[in-house]
Amino acid sequence: MSNGEDYSKWWHEDSGGIGLTHALEMELLHKEVSPFQKIEIFEHKTFGRILVLDGLIQAAQADEFIYHEMAVHVPLLGRHRDAASVVIVGGGDGGILREVLKHDEVKRVVMVEIDRMVIELSNQYLGINGDYNDPRVELICADAADYLRKAAVAGDMFDLIILDLTEPVGPSSSVFTEAFCQDLAICLRPDGVVLDSDSIFIGRERVQFLQEICGDKDENLVSVMKQKQYLPHISAYRSIVPLYPGAEFGFFLYSKDGFSYAEPFRDFLGRHYNGDVHRAAFALPTWWREELGF
Structure with a gap:
Protein backbone atom coordinates (compact mmCIF):
# COMPACT_ATOMS: atom_id res chain seq x y z
CA MET A 1 0.00 0.00 0.00
CA ALA A 60 -25.35 2.40 11.39
CA GLN A 61 -25.88 5.41 13.60
CA ALA A 62 -24.70 7.74 10.84
CA ASP A 63 -27.26 6.91 8.15
CA GLU A 64 -29.94 4.63 9.63
CA PHE A 65 -32.44 7.50 9.61
CA ILE A 66 -32.51 7.54 5.79
CA TYR A 67 -33.80 3.97 5.53
CA HIS A 68 -36.10 4.15 8.53
CA GLU A 69 -37.71 7.45 7.56
CA MET A 70 -38.29 6.43 3.94
CA ALA A 71 -39.69 3.03 4.94
CA VAL A 72 -42.24 4.57 7.32
CA HIS A 73 -43.24 8.06 6.23
CA VAL A 74 -43.91 7.31 2.57
CA PRO A 75 -46.57 4.61 3.20
CA LEU A 76 -48.05 6.42 6.22
CA LEU A 77 -48.17 9.88 4.63
CA GLY A 78 -49.04 8.63 1.17
CA ARG A 79 -52.63 7.87 2.18
CA HIS A 80 -54.85 9.65 4.67
CA ARG A 81 -56.19 7.56 7.54
CA ASP A 82 -57.91 8.79 10.68
CA ALA A 83 -56.59 5.74 12.53
CA ALA A 84 -53.91 3.30 11.43
CA SER A 85 -52.79 -0.09 12.67
CA VAL A 86 -49.26 -1.20 11.85
CA VAL A 87 -47.32 -4.47 11.99
CA ILE A 88 -43.53 -4.37 11.94
CA VAL A 89 -42.03 -7.69 10.88
CA GLY A 90 -38.51 -7.78 12.28
CA GLY A 91 -37.15 -4.35 13.11
CA GLY A 92 -35.03 -5.40 16.09
CA ASP A 93 -32.89 -2.25 16.08
CA GLY A 94 -36.06 -0.25 16.85
CA GLY A 95 -35.64 2.43 14.18
CA ILE A 96 -38.84 1.58 12.31
CA LEU A 97 -40.79 1.68 15.56
CA ARG A 98 -39.29 5.08 16.40
CA GLU A 99 -40.53 6.58 13.13
CA VAL A 100 -43.96 4.91 13.24
CA LEU A 101 -44.65 6.37 16.68
CA LYS A 102 -44.16 9.92 15.35
CA HIS A 103 -47.60 9.69 13.71
CA ASP A 104 -50.55 10.42 15.97
CA GLU A 105 -52.96 8.66 13.62
CA VAL A 106 -51.19 5.39 14.39
CA LYS A 107 -53.28 3.82 17.14
CA ARG A 108 -51.81 0.31 17.25
CA VAL A 109 -48.34 -1.07 16.53
CA VAL A 110 -47.43 -4.75 16.72
CA MET A 111 -43.71 -5.45 16.39
CA VAL A 112 -42.80 -9.10 15.80
CA GLU A 113 -39.06 -9.75 16.16
CA ILE A 114 -37.79 -13.30 16.55
CA ASP A 115 -34.54 -12.43 18.34
CA ARG A 116 -34.93 -10.62 21.67
CA MET A 117 -31.16 -10.35 21.94
CA VAL A 118 -31.04 -8.06 18.87
CA ILE A 119 -33.53 -5.74 20.56
CA GLU A 120 -31.62 -5.68 23.84
CA LEU A 121 -28.17 -5.14 22.31
CA SER A 122 -29.47 -2.50 19.88
CA ASN A 123 -31.11 -0.60 22.74
CA GLN A 124 -27.91 -0.81 24.77
CA TYR A 125 -25.37 0.10 22.10
CA LEU A 126 -27.14 1.98 19.28
CA GLY A 127 -29.92 3.86 21.06
CA ILE A 128 -31.93 4.47 17.88
CA ASN A 129 -35.07 2.65 19.04
CA GLY A 130 -38.59 3.86 19.60
CA ASP A 131 -40.38 3.69 22.93
CA TYR A 132 -41.37 0.10 23.64
CA ASN A 133 -43.40 1.35 26.61
CA ASP A 134 -45.68 3.47 24.44
CA PRO A 135 -49.23 2.20 25.15
CA ARG A 136 -49.83 1.74 21.44
CA VAL A 137 -47.03 -0.83 21.17
CA GLU A 138 -47.26 -4.59 21.50
CA LEU A 139 -43.84 -6.27 21.30
CA ILE A 140 -43.88 -9.96 20.42
CA CYS A 141 -40.65 -11.98 20.32
CA ALA A 142 -41.64 -14.83 18.03
CA ASP A 143 -41.46 -16.08 14.46
CA ALA A 144 -43.35 -13.53 12.34
CA ALA A 145 -44.51 -16.26 9.97
CA ASP A 146 -46.25 -18.01 12.87
CA TYR A 147 -47.72 -14.73 14.12
CA LEU A 148 -49.21 -13.80 10.75
CA ARG A 149 -50.50 -17.32 10.22
CA LYS A 150 -52.42 -17.11 13.49
CA ALA A 151 -53.55 -13.54 12.76
CA ALA A 152 -54.89 -14.66 9.38
CA VAL A 153 -56.90 -17.44 11.01
CA ALA A 154 -58.20 -15.03 13.66
CA GLY A 155 -59.20 -12.42 11.08
CA ASP A 156 -56.87 -9.74 12.49
CA MET A 157 -56.19 -7.11 9.82
CA PHE A 158 -53.84 -4.13 9.49
CA ASP A 159 -53.47 -0.96 7.45
CA LEU A 160 -49.69 -1.14 7.05
CA ILE A 161 -47.33 -4.10 7.28
CA ILE A 162 -43.64 -3.16 7.22
CA LEU A 163 -41.17 -5.92 6.39
CA ASP A 164 -37.91 -4.93 8.09
CA LEU A 165 -36.04 -8.13 7.41
CA THR A 166 -32.55 -9.52 7.27
CA GLU A 167 -31.59 -11.54 4.20
CA PRO A 168 -33.46 -14.83 3.47
CA VAL A 169 -31.17 -17.06 5.50
CA GLY A 170 -31.22 -17.92 9.20
CA PRO A 171 -34.08 -16.44 11.22
CA SER A 172 -35.69 -14.66 8.25
CA SER A 173 -35.94 -17.73 6.03
CA SER A 174 -39.45 -18.57 7.27
CA VAL A 175 -40.92 -15.38 5.81
CA PHE A 176 -39.52 -15.74 2.30
CA THR A 177 -42.20 -18.25 1.32
CA GLU A 178 -45.43 -18.34 -0.65
CA ALA A 179 -47.37 -19.25 2.49
CA PHE A 180 -46.12 -16.11 4.21
CA CYS A 181 -47.12 -13.98 1.21
CA GLN A 182 -50.61 -15.50 1.33
CA ASP A 183 -50.91 -14.64 5.03
CA LEU A 184 -49.74 -11.08 4.31
CA ALA A 185 -52.61 -10.70 1.86
CA ILE A 186 -55.17 -12.12 4.28
CA CYS A 187 -54.02 -9.81 7.12
CA LEU A 188 -54.04 -6.68 4.98
CA ARG A 189 -57.12 -4.48 4.92
CA PRO A 190 -58.68 -3.87 1.48
CA ASP A 191 -57.14 -0.37 1.44
CA GLY A 192 -53.91 -1.38 3.21
CA VAL A 193 -50.34 -1.68 1.97
CA VAL A 194 -47.28 -3.86 2.60
CA LEU A 195 -43.85 -2.19 2.55
CA ASP A 196 -40.91 -4.35 1.43
CA SER A 197 -37.36 -3.24 0.62
CA ASP A 198 -34.00 -4.50 -0.56
CA SER A 199 -30.56 -3.52 -1.83
CA ILE A 200 -30.28 -3.54 -5.64
CA PHE A 201 -27.16 -4.28 -7.69
CA ILE A 202 -26.58 -3.33 -11.32
CA GLY A 203 -24.72 -6.19 -13.00
CA ARG A 204 -23.36 -6.38 -16.52
CA GLU A 205 -25.96 -8.95 -17.53
CA ARG A 206 -28.88 -8.15 -15.22
CA VAL A 207 -30.06 -6.36 -12.11
CA GLN A 208 -30.18 -8.41 -8.91
CA PHE A 209 -31.65 -8.03 -5.43
CA LEU A 210 -29.64 -8.87 -2.31
CA GLN A 211 -32.45 -11.30 -1.41
CA GLU A 212 -31.66 -13.28 -4.56
CA ILE A 213 -27.92 -13.28 -4.01
CA CYS A 214 -28.09 -14.37 -0.35
CA GLY A 215 -31.00 -16.78 -0.75
CA ASP A 216 -31.13 -20.34 -1.98
CA LYS A 217 -32.63 -19.43 -5.35
CA ASP A 218 -32.89 -16.55 -7.78
CA GLU A 219 -36.11 -15.28 -6.28
CA ASN A 220 -37.25 -12.51 -3.96
CA LEU A 221 -40.52 -11.31 -2.47
CA VAL A 222 -41.06 -8.90 -5.37
CA SER A 223 -40.87 -11.72 -7.91
CA VAL A 224 -43.11 -13.97 -5.79
CA MET A 225 -45.72 -11.20 -5.54
CA LYS A 226 -45.54 -10.55 -9.29
CA GLN A 227 -45.93 -14.23 -10.13
CA LYS A 228 -48.56 -15.24 -7.60
CA GLN A 229 -50.61 -12.01 -7.46
CA TYR A 230 -51.45 -12.42 -3.78
CA LEU A 231 -51.37 -8.64 -3.66
CA PRO A 232 -51.80 -7.78 -7.34
CA HIS A 233 -50.65 -4.16 -7.37
CA ILE A 234 -46.95 -3.36 -6.94
CA SER A 235 -45.31 0.04 -7.08
CA ALA A 236 -41.81 1.15 -6.19
CA TYR A 237 -39.71 4.05 -5.01
CA ARG A 238 -36.02 4.41 -4.24
CA SER A 239 -33.37 6.02 -2.06
CA ILE A 240 -29.64 5.90 -1.46
CA VAL A 241 -28.45 4.37 1.84
CA PRO A 242 -24.65 4.71 1.87
CA LEU A 243 -23.72 1.88 4.25
CA TYR A 244 -25.97 -0.72 2.64
CA PRO A 245 -24.16 -2.78 -0.01
CA GLY A 246 -24.31 -1.05 -3.37
CA ALA A 247 -26.06 2.00 -1.79
CA GLU A 248 -28.97 1.74 -4.27
CA PHE A 249 -32.01 0.82 -2.20
CA GLY A 250 -35.50 -0.05 -3.39
CA PHE A 251 -38.83 0.13 -1.56
CA PHE A 252 -41.83 -1.86 -2.81
CA LEU A 253 -45.50 -1.31 -2.03
CA TYR A 254 -47.88 -4.28 -2.35
CA SER A 255 -51.60 -3.58 -2.26
CA LYS A 256 -55.03 -4.90 -3.22
CA ASP A 257 -56.40 -1.69 -4.68
CA GLY A 258 -53.43 -0.10 -6.49
CA PHE A 259 -53.69 3.22 -4.69
CA SER A 260 -50.82 5.62 -5.49
CA TYR A 261 -48.70 6.63 -2.50
CA ALA A 262 -46.65 9.12 -4.52
CA GLU A 263 -48.25 12.28 -3.06
CA PRO A 264 -48.11 13.01 0.69
CA PHE A 265 -51.44 14.14 2.14
CA ARG A 266 -49.80 16.44 4.72
CA ASP A 267 -46.45 18.03 5.46
CA PHE A 268 -43.90 16.25 7.61
CA LEU A 269 -40.25 17.09 8.12
CA GLY A 270 -37.74 14.44 9.10
CA ARG A 271 -33.99 14.52 9.10
CA HIS A 272 -34.06 13.02 5.58
CA TYR A 273 -37.75 12.90 4.69
CA ASN A 274 -39.75 15.84 3.37
CA GLY A 275 -42.56 16.20 0.86
CA ASP A 276 -40.25 16.88 -2.07
CA VAL A 277 -38.13 13.81 -1.30
CA HIS A 278 -41.34 11.75 -1.01
CA ARG A 279 -42.51 12.78 -4.49
CA ALA A 280 -39.08 12.52 -6.10
CA ALA A 281 -38.51 9.00 -4.76
CA PHE A 282 -41.16 7.72 -7.20
CA ALA A 283 -39.26 9.12 -10.22
CA LEU A 284 -37.57 5.91 -11.33
CA PRO A 285 -34.55 5.65 -13.65
CA THR A 286 -35.00 4.09 -17.06
CA TRP A 287 -33.06 0.98 -16.06
CA TRP A 288 -35.49 0.42 -13.17
CA ARG A 289 -38.40 0.55 -15.57
CA GLU A 290 -36.82 -1.65 -18.22
CA GLU A 291 -35.03 -4.24 -16.08
CA LEU A 292 -37.18 -4.33 -12.94
CA GLY A 293 -40.51 -3.74 -14.67
CA PHE A 294 -41.73 -0.63 -12.80
Missing part, protein backbone atom coordinates in the same frame (compact mmCIF):
# COMPACT_ATOMS: atom_id res chain seq x y z
CA SER A 2 1.34 3.44 -0.86
CA ASN A 3 0.46 4.82 2.58
CA GLY A 4 1.75 1.77 4.43
CA GLU A 5 -1.65 0.78 5.83
CA ASP A 6 -2.58 -2.90 6.02
CA TYR A 7 -6.20 -3.01 4.86
CA SER A 8 -6.36 -6.77 5.43
CA LYS A 9 -6.93 -6.00 9.12
CA TRP A 10 -10.10 -4.06 8.39
CA TRP A 11 -13.53 -5.64 8.92
CA HIS A 12 -15.02 -6.90 5.68
CA GLU A 13 -18.74 -7.40 5.18
CA ASP A 14 -19.82 -10.82 3.96
CA SER A 15 -19.93 -10.53 0.18
CA GLY A 16 -22.98 -12.81 0.02
CA GLY A 17 -21.75 -14.34 -3.22
CA ILE A 18 -21.78 -11.08 -5.19
CA GLY A 19 -18.04 -10.42 -4.94
CA LEU A 20 -18.56 -6.94 -3.47
CA THR A 21 -17.93 -5.97 0.12
CA HIS A 22 -17.65 -2.98 2.42
CA ALA A 23 -14.34 -2.71 4.25
CA LEU A 24 -14.39 -0.63 7.42
CA GLU A 25 -11.74 0.24 9.97
CA MET A 26 -13.62 -0.19 13.21
CA GLU A 27 -13.49 -1.64 16.69
CA LEU A 28 -15.55 -4.60 17.87
CA LEU A 29 -17.51 -3.59 20.97
CA HIS A 30 -19.61 -6.69 21.48
CA LYS A 31 -20.06 -10.10 19.90
CA GLU A 32 -22.66 -12.67 20.83
CA VAL A 33 -24.28 -15.67 19.20
CA SER A 34 -27.99 -15.89 19.90
CA PRO A 35 -30.07 -19.00 19.21
CA PHE A 36 -30.76 -17.47 15.79
CA GLN A 37 -27.71 -15.58 14.52
CA LYS A 38 -24.34 -13.96 15.18
CA ILE A 39 -24.75 -10.42 16.52
CA GLU A 40 -21.88 -7.93 16.43
CA ILE A 41 -21.69 -4.26 17.46
CA PHE A 42 -18.82 -2.18 16.08
CA GLU A 43 -17.62 1.39 16.64
CA HIS A 44 -16.48 3.44 13.63
CA LYS A 45 -14.90 6.85 14.16
CA THR A 46 -16.98 8.44 11.38
CA PHE A 47 -20.15 6.35 11.15
CA GLY A 48 -20.67 5.64 14.84
CA ARG A 49 -21.93 2.33 16.12
CA ILE A 50 -22.91 -0.32 13.60
CA LEU A 51 -25.13 -3.37 14.04
CA VAL A 52 -24.02 -6.43 12.08
CA LEU A 53 -26.02 -9.67 11.86
CA ASP A 54 -24.40 -12.76 10.38
CA GLY A 55 -21.76 -10.63 8.69
CA LEU A 56 -24.11 -8.07 7.08
CA ILE A 57 -24.62 -4.46 8.16
CA GLN A 58 -28.16 -3.81 9.40
CA ALA A 59 -27.96 -0.30 10.83
